Amino acid sequence: MHVNTSDLSGVHLGLDTFGDITVDSDDRPLTAAQTIRNVVDQAVLADEVGLSFFGVGEHHRPDFAVSSPEIVLAAAAARTRDIHLGTAVTVLSSDDPVRVYERFATLDAVSGGRAEVILGRGSFIESFPLFGYELSDYEVLFEEKLELFSRLRDERPVTWQGSTRAPLVEADVHPKTESGRLTAWVGVGGSPESVVRAARHGYGLMLAIIGGPAGRFRPFADLYRRSLDQLGRPQLPIGVHSPGHVAETDEQAWEEAYAGFQAMHDTIGRERGWPPYSRLAFQRDVGPEGSTYSGSPETVARKIAETVRTLGVDRFDMKFSTGTLSHDKLLKSIELYGTRVAPRVRELLAS
16 A cells, blocks of 8 residues: 655654663662652653653563553653653553543543553553453453443443443443543554454554564554555554664664663563573664664664654654663653654655
């Protein structure tokens, strides 16, 4: 399918964090409480440098501090003015759609209409046993709860019945949003069925590209646009979520980021059977064919611009935090991303 690239210079640039437990200037791990306070400060800086979105992930494990992103986002809303605030992602499968909707409608109120929710099944499974759900119900939990959440977005009384929660009869959920519809996306890691589901329910599509070249996701972007056409829906936004880190030079960014990427990859890899991470693998990931956007502002901007052109996306969110980067380095990365990367991306796309 042809992608109109005439207005890509208006792409929105955002940031995501999982609230990774970071370190102090002496490389000692911070407390979860201090990490959360730092995340709020990071959102404030992202707003000050003119970025479009700040997303906070939901996890229930010791290496990530944030299990209730809406509370962190509400704290950020009180100290920011323009930036949109949302999740990356909300694990809808192990939550209740009514409560999720109420929390985000409340966040939308306190932020003056800046709330967004990105819904997903989650690539981590800790929340399922924690909240009493069976992994064998992984698919049906998300399908049913997404369908119910879609009904709630209409902000009218809902009658609904499924197998994963109690039925609703003319249930009217409050508060209502001032705009009449909460901004919502579905996070997708590479399943065609998930792409079609997002189109069917009328959600924006957020592609989580955490391995390999962005171009391999072009069929998913095309499938989404084609599905919207076939369903008679208007075109909806497509975004990309990928990891990265910005410093003054490529060498500095790579040196600062490598230990964190290695630690995260190897921690998760031990759980999932991945081989150990290496410098060679890291250099492949930060290269033209990799999905890590680390380097100088010029290097990162050129790679983002190429991804935006290839996929025709409306938004790019860089997951900027890794556990071995101190708060001051994360703030510097945010500053460079907002003041130098974002304007350079738009300049490249305009030309």
